[in-house]
Structures are given as structure tokens and as C-alpha cells.
Amino acid sequence: MKDDVLKTLIGEEELKERVRELGEQITRDYQGKNLLLVSVLKGSIAFMADLMRAIDLPLSIDFMAVSSYGAGVKTSGVVKIIKDLDIDLKGYDLLIVEDILDSGMTLSYIMEMLEAREPSSVKICTLLDKPERRQVSVAPAYVGFTVPDEFVIGYGLDYDEKYRNLPYIGVLKPEVYTK
Numbered sequence: 270m271k272d273d274v275l276k277t278l279i280g281e282e283e284l285k286e287r288v289r290e291l292g293e294q295i296t297r298d299y300q301g302k303n304l305l306l307v308s309v310l311k312g313s314i315a316f317m318a319d320l321m322r323a324i325d326l327p328l329s330i331d332f333m334a335v336s337s338y339g340a341g342v343k344t345s346g347v348v349k350i351i352k353d354l355d356i357d358l359k360g361y362d363l364l365i366v367e368d369i370l371d372s373g374m375t376l377s378y379i380m381e382m383l384e385a386r387e388p389s390s391v392k393i394c395t396l397l398d399k400p401e402r403r404q405v406s407v408a409p410a411y412v413g414f415t416v417p418d419e420f421v422i423g424y425g426l427d428y429d430e431k432y433r434n435l436p437y438i439g440v441l442k443p444e445v446y447t448k
């Protein structure tokens with residue numbers, strides 16, 4: 270697997286340190302609030318698992334899964350809910366946990382859908398932000414790292430459903446895409 274990686278963009282230690290910082294910041298910001306971390310599957314699982322343990326608050330967690338409709342979707346902005354949340358959101362301060370903010374289509378849809386359920390508040394925490402690719406405006410409250418316009422994998426992020434288990438963020442060799 271590691272032979273398929275062209276370069277490391279963010280190493281394990283750097284990820285660990287940044288997640289620790291984000292956890293401390295969220296712990297300060299959500300004192301006295303009713304925090305619910307909403308993990309958007311599948312890409313956010315590694316970040317979610319580490320981030321929730323870096324937050325020193327009696328928080329709740331829930332999961333949702335979304336997918337895009339067909340090939341042109343990332344431009345149409347239509348997102349399909351594969352698995353909805355289990356929890357009634359009233360009274361919760363939601364923090365949506367994502368692996369990457371790219372075009373913004375996924376998160377703008379999720380934000381709108383969750384705000385309609387009238388939680389106390391909704392904010393976004395994304396590990397990676399790729400602002401060069403933005404098509405719709407989305408304002409994350411917490412960003413781990415800003416990344417250049419390259420397709421990244423690892424720490425939850427996949428290429429063709431693989432490489433999610435890579436413990437760091439990297440870029441694949443071009444030949445992997447033509448295999």
C-alpha cells in the first residue's frame with residue numbers, strides 16, 4: 270500500500286498535534302453547551318475517532334451517510350441521504366465533523382438540512398479545506414489544514430474505497446489511477 274503513495278502531505282505526528290489543538294479549542298468553545306458531534310461517513314471516521322477523544326466534555330455522537338446522485342452530482346449539488354441521524358436534534362449544539370471541504374456541495378446541503386431541524390446551533394469542523402475548488406460558499410468554524418488542489422487519500426479519505434486506513438494524508442502515484 271505504501272508503495273502506491275507519491276508523497277506525504279500531512280504526517281502522523283502533525284495530524285495528532287493538530288487534532289489535539291482542535292480538541293482543546295472545541296472544549297473551550299462548548300463549555301456549558303449540549304455538544305453533539307455529527308460524523309459524516311465514511312471519510313470522517315478516523316478524524317472523528319481521534320477528535321472526540323481530544324474533547325474534554327460530556328458530548329454525544331451520531332452518524333450520517335450521504336452520497337452524490339450519479340456522476341454530475343458534485344456540480345448539481347444534489348445529495349442523497351443513505352443513513353440519517355438517529356437523534357432528535359432539538360436542544361443540541363451540533364458540530365458536523367468532516368474529512369474534507371472541497372466544492373462545498375456536500376456540506377452546504379447537510380448544513381441546510383440539519384438547520385431545518387432546529388437544533389440550538391450548527392457548526393462545521395473539517396480536517397481539510399481545499400478552498401481552490403469551492404463552488405458554493407461554506408464557512409467552517411474549525412479547519413485542521415488547508416490543502417492545495419490535489420486529490421488526497423489516507424486517514425479516512427479514499428481512492429476507489431481504498432487507502433482509508435493509511436495513517437497519514439498523502440497523494441497517490443499517477444500510475445495507481447491507470448491500474
Ligand SMILES: O=P(O)(O)OC[C@H]1O[C@H](OP(=O)(O)OP(=O)(O)O)[C@H](O)[C@@H]1O
Nearest residue numbers: 310311312368369370371372373374375
Ligand atoms: O465539498 P465536496 O466537493 O462536496 O466534497 C467533500 C465530500 O467528499 C467526500 O465524501 P465522498 O463522497 O468521497 O464519500 P466518503 O466520505 O464515503 O468517502 C468527503 O467526505 C466530503 O463529504
Ligand SMILES: Nc1nc2[nH]cnc2c(=O)[nH]1
Nearest residue numbers: 371419420421422426427
Ligand atoms: N479522497 C478524497 N475525497 C475527496 N472528496 C473531495 N475531495 C477529495 C479528495 O481530495 N480526496
